[in-house]
Amino acid sequence: MTVDNLNQLPARLECIPEWSAxxxxxxxxxxxxxxxxxxxxxxxxRRLLAVSRRAMARISVLAFVFRVTGQQEYFxxxxxxxxxxxxxxxxxPSHFLDVGEMIAGLAIGFDWLxxxxxxxDRTVVREAIVNKGLLIAxxxxxxxxxxxxxxxxxxxHGGLTMGALAVAEYDLQLSQKVIERAIALSPIxxxxxxxxxxxxxxxxxxxxxxxxxxxxxASLESALGSDFGLLNxxxxxxxxxxxxxxxxxxxxxxxxxxxxxxxxxSPAAAQFYLxxxxxxxxxxxxxxxxxxxxxxxxRSPLDRESVRxxxxxxxxxxxxxxxxxxxxxxxxxxxxxxxxxxxxxxxSSAFVGIKGGSASTSHSHLDGGTFVYEVLGVRWAIDLxxxxxxxxxxxxxxxxxxxxxxxxxxxxxxGCQSHNILTFDAKSQxxxxxxxxxxxxxxxxxxxxxxxxxxxxxxxxxxxxLRSDGSLxxxxxxxxxxxxxxxxxxxxxxxxxxxxxxxxxALLQHGGKDLVVSVSSPVGSKIILYxxxxxxxxxxxxxxxxxxxxxxxxxxxxxxxxxVNLIPSTAGNIKHPIEEAVRPxxxx
Numbered sequence: 001m002t003v004d005n006l007n008q009l010p011a012r013l014e015c016i017p018e019w020s021a022x023x024x025x026x027x028x029x030x031x032x033x034x035x036x037x038x039x040x041x042x043x044x045x046r047r048l049l050a051v052s053r054r055a056m057a058r059i060s061v062l063a064f065v066f067r068v069t070g071q072q073e074y075f076x077x078x079x080x081x082x083x084x085x086x087x088x089x090x091x092x093p094s095h096f097l098d099v100g101e102m103i104a105g106l107a108i109g110f111d112w113l114x115x116x117x118x119x120x121d122r123t124v125v126r127e128a129i130v131n132k133g134l135l136i137a138x139x140x141x142x143x144x145x146x147x148x149x150x151x152x153x154x155x156x157h158g159g160l161t162m163g164a165l166a167v168a169e170y171d172l173q174l175s176q177k178v179i180e181r182a183i184a185l186s187p188i189x190x191x192x193x194x195x196x197x198x199x200x201x202x203x204x205x206x207x208x209x210x211x212x213x214x215x216x217x218a219s220l221e222s223a224l225g226s227d228f229g230l231l232n233x234x235x236x237x238x239x240x241x242x243x244x245x246x247x248x249x250x251x252x253x254x255x256x257x258x259x260x261x262x263x264x265x266s267p268a269a270a271q272f273y274l275x276x277x278x279x280x281x282x283x284x285x286x287x288x289x290x291x292x293x294x295x296x297x298x299r300s301p302l303d304r305e306s307v308r309x310x311x312x313x314x315x316x317x318x319x320x321x322x323x324x325x326x327x328x329x330x331x332x333x334x335x336x337x338x339x340x341x342x343x344x345x346x347x348s349s350a351f352v353g354i355k356g357g358s359a360s361t362s363h364s365h366l367d368g369g370t371f372v373y374e375v376l377g378v379r380w381a382i383d384l385x386x387x388x389x390x391x392x393x394x395x396x397x398x399x400x401x402x403x404x405x406x407x408x409x410x411x412x413x414x415g416c417q418s419h420n421i422l423t424f425d426a427k428s429q430x431x432x433x434x435x436x437x438x439x440x441x442x443x444x445x446x447x448x449x450x451x452x453x454x455x456x457x458x459x460x461x462x463x464x465x466l467r468s469d470g471s472l473x474x475x476x477x478x479x480x481x482x483x484x485x486x487x488x489x490x491x492x493x494x495x496x497x498x499x500x501x502x503x504x505x506a507l508l509q510h511g512g513k514d515l516v517v518s519v520s521s522p523v524g525s526k527i528i529l530y531x532x533x534x535x536x537x538x539x540x541x542x543x544x545x546x547x548x549x550x551x552x553x554x555x556x557x558x559x560x561x562x563x564v565n566l567i568p569s570t571a572g573n574i575k576h577p578i579e580e581a582v583r584p585x586x587x588x
Contacts, residue, residue, distance in 0.1 A: 001112055002222055005315040006067060015319040018291040018301075022267065022317075025302045026310040030065040033058050034077050038084035045390045048092035049101065055085045056105030057308035063112040064311035075116055082109040083121065086128035093136050096145050097152060100159035103133035104215065105308075107162035126170055129163040134178050146185065150201055150362040151209030153189035157182035158212035158219075165223040179220075183228045186216060190233035196332030197238030201363045202257030203246045210239065210270040211309050218273060218312075231277065235334070240274035240283045245330035245340040246353070247286050248374045251293050254340065254353035256370060258363035258386035266290060266302055269309035272316035281320040285345070288322045331440040335361055339437060339445035341466045350375035350470035350568070354462075356435030356447050359409075360402045366409055366428055367419040368435040368452040369462045375470040375568045376513040381420055381492050384413045387541050395539035404431045412533060412540045420492045422449070422476060422562075424456035443467070444588045456486060457555075463585045470570060476562040477585055480555045490562055491530065491550035492517070498547045500527060506549055514569040517549060521563040521582045525551040 013020040039055045041048065062078035065071075085102060092098040110117075110125045117125070137160050145152035161182045164175035190213065192200050199206035213236070217227045231237065247253045252263050267287040275283035294301035302310050324345050331339040336357030343350045354371040357364065365386075373381040392399055398407045409415045409428060416428050423429075433451035438461070440446070446463040453460050459479035466472055480486060496508035496515065503526040505518040519525040530548035533540065553560065563582045 001064070001067065001311070001315065008319075009068065009314060012314070012317045012319055016288070016317070016321060018288045019314065019317045021291055021295060022301055022310065023314055025300045026061055026307070026314065027065055027069075028300070029057075029302060029307050029310070030061045030074055033062055034073060038080050040084075041088045043092060045393055047095050047390070048098040049095065051085075052091065052098045052101035052105070053305070053308060055081060056101050056108070059105045059109040060308050060311050063109055064314075066116075067112060075113065078109060078113060079117065079121065082106065082113070082117075082125050086124050088128075088132070090136075091132050093140075096137075096140065096143060096156050099133055099136065100156035100212075102159070103129055103163040104159035104212075106133070107159070107166040110166045126167050129167050130171060130174065133160060133163050134167075134174055138174075138177060147188050149189055149192050151189070151205045151212075153186060154209040154216065155212040157186045158216035161216050162219050165219055168223075179224075182216065183220075183230070186213070186230060187233060189213075190230060190236055192335060193233065193235035193239050195235055195334060197235045197240070197242040198332030198334050198336060198338045199239060199242060200335040200357065200361045202259050202336070203243065203253045203255070204259040205257070205363055206239065206243060206246075207268045207270065207306075210243075211268065211312075214270045214273040215312065218316075235332075237274060237278055238332075240271055240278065240280075241327075241330055242332060242338070243268060243271050243274075244283055244286055244325060245327075245342075248351035248353070248372070248379065249342070249345070249347050249349045250351075250374050250377060250379050251290065252372075252374070252379050254338070254355075254372050255383050255385045256338075256353075256355050256367060257336075257361075257365060259383075260385045260387070266294075266306035267313055268306070269313040269316065272313050272318070276316050276318060281318050282323045282325045284318060284322040285325055329440075329442050331437065331445065333437060336364070337435070337437040337447070339440050339464075341443055341445070341464075343466065343468060343470055347377050348375070350466055350472070352464050352466050352472055354445055354447065354464050356437055356449070358434035359429060359431045360434075364402070365414045365419065366416045366431070367421060368429055368433070369421045369447060369449045369460075370419040371464055371474065372420070373472050373566060375472075375515070376570065378496070378510045378513050378515075380494055380496060380508055380510070380515050380566065382495055382546070383420070384418050384493065384543060384546065387411060387413050392539055397539060402431060404428070406431075410537065412535075412537070412543075417491075417534055418493065418532075418543075422453075422460065422462070422478075423489045423491070424453055424486050426489070427456060430454050439588075446585050446588060455481070457481060457488075461585055463588055465588060470568050472566040473580075474564045474566070475582070475585060478555060478560045478562070480557060480560070483557070485557070486555050487552055488555055488560070488562070489550055489552045490564065491548055492564075493532070493546055493548050495545050496547070498529060498549055500529075503527065516565075516567045518565045518567065519551060519563070520565055520580070521561045522553055525553060525562075527551050 066074035164178035168175040
């Protein structure tokens with residue numbers, strides 16, 4: 001926070017009604033916090049994280065609203081929250097995300113409320129930052145998060161840097177150690193955005209890790225006058241395009257990896273920062289749409305997870321009205337390659353997202369080659385997303401080992417049977433295999449999935465082609481192993497009502513809209529319905545209202561082409577889909 005940012009806030013709110021709605025949601029959130037009791041140290045399972053996030057939300061929102069309005073009641077409640085968490089015995093350093101977020105909250109309160117706090121209050125908060133955050137962190141040279149390539153690195157180093165900057169006047173030597181270490185080690189995680197901006201852990205963790213990455217960078221900029229080169233890490237600025245394109249016209253995201261709810265669409269503070277740095281208001285097109293959708297549904301545009309970042313979002317918001325993006329596709333390589341195509345940016349446009357990568361990547365599922373698809377304002381091909389970690393851990397599931405025989409893959413939503421992929425002989429994909437994008441254009445993407453199926457197939461290539469009429473072709477070319485006989489299952493999950501029209505086609509209906517799924521190759525393939533909970537475990541969440549459609553084939557001893565067309569009611573006569581010759585993927 002700077003005085004200039006606060007002074008410019010009225011202009012931002014006046015220019016764009018949606019930003020004004022975000023301010024009103026932030027003020028209402030602060031109002032609701034006034035009567036909540038101060039946080040208590042309550043560990044759930046192995047985590048204090050929920051308390052850390054709630055404390056940060058209260059402190060940042062209340063302090064921000066106090067600074068904007070000057071009303072004493074917001075200061076008083078923020079102060080009581082600060083002193084309550086400062087008195088905790090510790091911030092659960094065994095799960096260091098908890099420490100990172102708690103120190104971020106303390107740092108914000110110490111900095112933004114500094115002049116209004118008494119000398120005694122400042123001492124209490126400062127000592128909590130130092131003794132329960134910075135000093136503990138300096139002992140963590142061997143901790144996994146210290147040099148992690150994932151969101152833990154950015155959250156922990158980001159929060160600690162904010163704390164170090166907040167108390168630097170009091171202990172410069174200690175703060176310098178923490179800050180220099182963050183500048184040296186955060187690039188290990190920032191390299192995950194290379195080369196094109198796609199984030200390996202999927203959108204939900206992009207939002208989490210990138211929010212803290214920009215808090216780290218913006219704090220260095222405002223306090224020390226430099227980002228020390230972090231902002232220009234390869235792919236980091238480009239990740240704003242990944243964020244923009246990851247959401248379909250329905251407002252649902254391509255929710256691969258551990259992303260629980262595809263409709264998690266509250267605006268991302270990081271996107272506002274990146275858009276401001278790139279001077280490109282079109283990057284905020286979807287943020288504005290998200291606010292509009294929330295208002296139309298009569299709910300707050302700030303959900304429980306995003307409210308703690310609202311004050312930053314408002315400070316980085318542009319005064320330029322977000323325009324419709326020009327590009328209708330995004331493709332990126334890297335650890336988890338992803339391609340996103342659409343026919344336009346209106347609500348009825350068609351959209352497809354497809355991914356490669358490896359299940360050994362942090363938070364990944366056994367889902368190489370999976371896709372989502374929407375048209376006519378309906379998401380037809382879906383991903384179930386993840387399941388609550390704590391509930392699974394209570395059942396004794398070890399979620400965090402990514403080996404081939406890990407407990408993780410016994411969870412239905414994380415394994416092969418729950419994704420829109422190919423499976424051979426009911427076996428799993430290889431965890432250590434990695435699928436890559438071979439080529440991509442404005443409307444097509446072709447991936448090599450072969451490394452995911454060692455011992456199951458010699459070569460597996462999948463392509464998706466989004467036609468201008470909104471229909472989608474999903475085509476697979478499989479070269480079998482010499483002298484081996486295998487069966488293959490093609491599957492797709494949907495929340496639509498399914499009725500089988502014939503052996504080779506099914507009619508999907510949802511919200512008064514129709515879509516035909518038709519198998520063009522192999523001839524004679526019979527579409528069937530599979531169970532959405534084939535072998536329910538006591539720890540699996542139910543998948544109510546979900547159908548799994550697909551077909552199975554015994555593979556010949558050469559090459560087999562599977563071609564499936566998804567045709568909306570607007571694309572010709574839906575009862576008798578226009579047949580199109582199957583063209584080999586090399587000609588796409």
